[in-house]
Amino acid sequence: MADVVVVGSGPNGLAAAVVLARAGLSVEVYEAYGAAGGGSRTAELTLPGFHHDVCAGAHPMALAAPFFRAFDLAAHGVELLAPEVSYAHPLDGGTAGLAWRDLDRTVDGLGVDGPAWRRLFAPLVRQWPEVVELAMSDMRHLPIARATTVRFGLRMLEQGSPAWNLRFRETAAPALLTGIATHAITPPRKLPAVGAALLLGTLAHAGGWVIPRGGSQAIANAMIAELERLGGRVITGHRVDSLHDFPDAKAVLLDTAPAELLRIATTELPERYAATLRRFQYGGAACKVDFALSGPVPWQAEGCDRAGTLHVVGTRAEAMAAEQAVAAGNHAPRPYVLAIQPGVVDDTRAPAGKHTFYTYAHVPHGSTRDVSEDIIAQISRFAPGFRDLILDKHVYTAAQLPAHNANYVGGDISAGAMNLWQTAFRPAPRWNPYRTPLPGVYLCSSSTPPGPGVHGMSGMHAAGHALRERFGIDTDPLALLGDQAGAGVR
Known part of the structure; x- marks a missing residue:
């Protein structure tokens, strides 16, 4: 034994x-x-030759977490591919917020809100190992980097309060930030969601969200x-x-x-x-839908075709409304959809010329509803013609997820x-x-x-x-x- x-x-x-x-x-x-x-x-969930990630698809922590930095995935044969755009947030009218790995390029693309984005993230990006040390701790011991802790905490308090809109003047930057906050499957102004946004946003500009x-x-x-x-x-x-x-x-x-x-x-x-x-308590859930596509997603907004991850919901207000609906136990008519397109950097996931496309929508805990049509509608809103590319799809409703991973009680992928x-x-x-x-x-x-x-x-x-x-x-x-x-x- x-x-x-x-x-x-x-x-x-x-x-x-x-x-x-x-x-x-x-x-x-x-x-x-x-x-x-x-x-x-990773499994062939749709058609032969299409390799889909069953849960996690993009990995901000694969480069940053102390465990993986010490283990060194590359030394163990794992090739980590970093898209030029860590994540994108398409908006109506053919525009999008783009979080490039390069912070300066991100700032340049956000117009009048660019300097505010720099002030928010530049101090954290410069000290990203200290940000990670704080976020990846056991929550029981005081972090060594007190100055970084204070900077992080003040930003959490700002974005977790009624002052969260005061920093920005336009639409793209606040939507971009809210898209990553919503990873927490909770209203994006809650402090844990804001903390997740600041951590993930920092890593987007400090190595990227690798695939x-x-x-x-x-x-x-x-x-x-x-x-x-x-x-x-x-x-x-x-x-x-x-x-x-x-x-x-x-x-x-x-x-x-x-x-x-x-x-x-x-x-x-x-x-x-x-x-x-x-x-x-187990929280809000995900309905996971994977697609086999005949070609790349035809995003309207320039730059979305270079993003590994996209947050598809619309404005900051729309994201808040969608997550409040889920928190109240309801399905949002226009749900928050997280999408990953690995073919941006990895040509091994599908047969030549074809693509896998990963999505999940936030739904109430224990939901039995297949929301794939809602997901298709949200993607098509920002990528007209998406439906015509679908060769096959595979659905895990929230209620089905625990049969494949018992940790996902009621479809809560955050455990x-x-x-x-x-x-x-x-x-x-x-x-x-x-x-x-x-x-x-x-x-x-x-x-x-x-x-x-x-x-x-x-x-x-x-x-x-x-x-x-x-x-x-x-x-x-x-x-x-x-x-x-x-x-x-x-």
Whole structure:
């Protein structure tokens, strides 16, 4: 029997497994689904030869997260491709806000709001490692970079208050910022949404939102290969139903939502802790629609054809209205749609001349509705003729997502509502959010700090606690991973 068992092979579970294996421990990873990777899987969902990312598609943290900077994806064979435009926000009338990797070019394109965009982001871009350190922490220790923390906090307070429109004079810049805030699937003026916008916006100008050649599966495969090189293994198609399945393991790390911990160990958990997990809130959801296209999306606005990611909803006011509808449990008539077009940089995703196109729309928790027609209408609003390119489509409604990833309760791809309380105290208000009351049992999923995203940090933090508390190993997990070499970008 292995020293350590990891349940769940998403990015956090694999990150934890790699850290623990680097420390010299024997590690086994158990995955309920038939393929490993969790939120970073890639599959042929539509037609043969069309490779679609099942959940995560673009990766701002693949270059920036401390785990991946130390692991160094490029050194493990992952080719990270950076579009010239990190993200775009099309608007009616054939215009768009464009967040180029080059901050100066972005500023030049935003007209009278360009200087305001520079004042908002330039100080954060200059100190981007400190911004990442703040955002990727365990939310329990004071950051070293106090000046950057203050700058970040003041910007959060501004954009999370009634003053959020005072900085800008036109339409594109506030829409551009709101588009990234809405990643949090919560009204974009909420503080957690604003924090996400400032982090992601900073990274857009500090390396870009990269796309792995061949699909997000490449990230998972690199970690699996390293784990196997160290003697570990991944067992797929094995759903864990009880902690008693691993009586000899000294530590069990669960890359699962709290609901899965309750299912696996509910009779053994202290009632107070179990009650807290039952109160854990799951938030708004996604309906995921993937398209096989006969050609590139015919965007009206210049520059959208060079963007890896697009936020398709219209103005800042329209984005707010759409997210308020979802928060109230309703489907927005014109939903927020996040779209990724990997073919901008990666010609391996589809047969020659054809394209994969990734979209999801925000919908209420547990929604059973197929909103693909609403998504097609929103895309066609800014790219007339889009419908004519569709060769095939594949739909996961919010209600269907948990069958493919149990962490997405009710279709909540954030593995927990992104409200202010749960941003700081997920999954429970404890000093150590990773350690459960059961000896040797830890949570390491996106339901723990720092929250959702393909960054590996929840897994790394949890692994660090397990090493110290169960094995007496005090080595910094980053030191175990190696030096802080940055991943290569093309």
